[in-house]
Amino acid sequence: MPKNDPPMSGSGLIDFTMLAGAVGYRLRRAQLAVHQHFIESFAEVGITPADLVVLTLIEGNPGLKQSEVAEALGIQRANFVAIIDGLERRGLAERRKSEKDRRVQFLFSTEAGRKFLKDLMPIWRRHEARQVERLGGPDARDQLIALLDRLYD
Amino acid sequence: MPKNDPPMSGSGLIDFTMLAGAVGYRLRRAQLAVHQHFIESFAEVGITPADLVVLTLIEGNPGLKQSEVAEALGIQRANFVAIIDGLERRGLAERRKSEKDRRVQFLFSTEAGRKFLKDLMPIWRRHEARQVERLGGPDARDQLIALLDRLYD
DNA sequence: TATTGTTATACTCTATAACTATA
DNA sequence: TATAGTTATAGAGTATAACAATA
Numbered sequence: 013m014p015k016n017d018p019p020m021s022g023s024g025l026i027d028f029t030m031l032a033g034a035v036g037y038r039l040r041r042a043q044l045a046v047h048q049h050f051i052e053s054f055a056e057v058g059i060t061p062a063d064l065v066v067l068t069l070i071e072g073n074p075g076l077k078q079s080e081v082a083e084a085l086g087i088q089r090a091n092f093v094a095i096i097d098g099l100e101r102r103g104l105a106e107r108r109k110s111e112k113d114r115r116v117q118f119l120f121s122t123e124a125g126r127k128f129l130k131d132l133m134p135i136w137r138r139h140e141a142r143q144v145e146r147l148g149g150p151d152a153r154d155q156l157i158a159l160l161d162r163l164y165d
Numbered sequence: 166m167p168k169n170d171p172p173m174s175g176s177g178l179i180d181f182t183m184l185a186g187a188v189g190y191r192l193r194r195a196q197l198a199v200h201q202h203f204i205e206s207f208a209e210v211g212i213t214p215a216d217l218v219v220l221t222l223i224e225g226n227p228g229l230k231q232s233e234v235a236e237a238l239g240i241q242r243a244n245f246v247a248i249i250d251g252l253e254r255r256g257l258a259e260r261r262k263s264e265k266d267r268r269v270q271f272l273f274s275t276e277a278g279r280k281f282l283k284d285l286m287p288i289w290r291r292h293e294a295r296q297v298e299r300l301g302g303p304d305a306r307d308q309l310i311a312l313l314d315r316l317y318d
Numbered sequence: 319t320a321t322t323g324t325t326a327t328a329c330t331c332t333a334t335a336a337c338t339a340t341a
Numbered sequence: 342t343a344t345a346g347t348t349a350t351a352g353a354g355t356a357t358a359a360c361a362a363t364a
Contacts, residue, residue: 033310034218035309036199039199040200042316042317047189061189077345079344092346093348115345143189156188230322232321232322241356267364268364270322326358327358327359336348339344341343
């Protein structure tokens, strides 16, 4: 046997014990898998997770300041601009300048935005149901979410 | 009151009920928080999560094929090249051409790589301990990992 | 023909600094 | 001087296609 070819090569078994307790690694793998499934599910309507989460939030909370929404979602102000630009260009959301403080922009979903969200609900529910199914049921989902929430403020 | 300024503006309370069950959203927030803490923790030694996970895996599994490591970690083989290039340039890992099949590269950690990993252990343990602490103890950590693993193959 | 590693490329996500207009 | 939104930019991370060497 050539000396460079290690004994275990091709065994198909890889020892992951050193990564066993790595929370960040497992989080990344799980997040990537769910993200991938989201992208595939919503490919036909062309919406990103960020778009959907923003639209959902301003639909449920009309009139928040742009910076409030960004902060609530953990998105940098600077990066938030392009997201709102996109939603506004598609007619799904709109900015309204405050009359009290001319620096401020309040955010609202439009009629088209509300219809868009409503039409998306079946895809959304299917996507979430898939995750719940993989987790082993609604209780497991609630348990997971409770744990995840402890990891961020 | 100017008509554009909504009643709830400035209340500080944002309704998240529409996102309550969104597994992907909570995953992203948690993953981002843990990733940020990792970056801050390891800033002084200048290593990314990907670098560390790769080095750890080939340390525990000497002589795997480059493509085996990439696939085991869910990284595209094209993107894996730069990671190994970096580790090799820093003298922490090395490629060895198979003599059986000249297309194949086996991966090994170097002596410097093993020392590097060993020196990193305190930072690593501190980082993990922080996550376990936020979760509420080792049992919560194990529970979380078990749930996360169900979300990917 | 198929596979391994590689290059090139594009697109997304995140972070930071600096600008503008207002306050 | 400080704040809200914006612009510009840089750095990761990820995905795809195509190529060279080898099988």
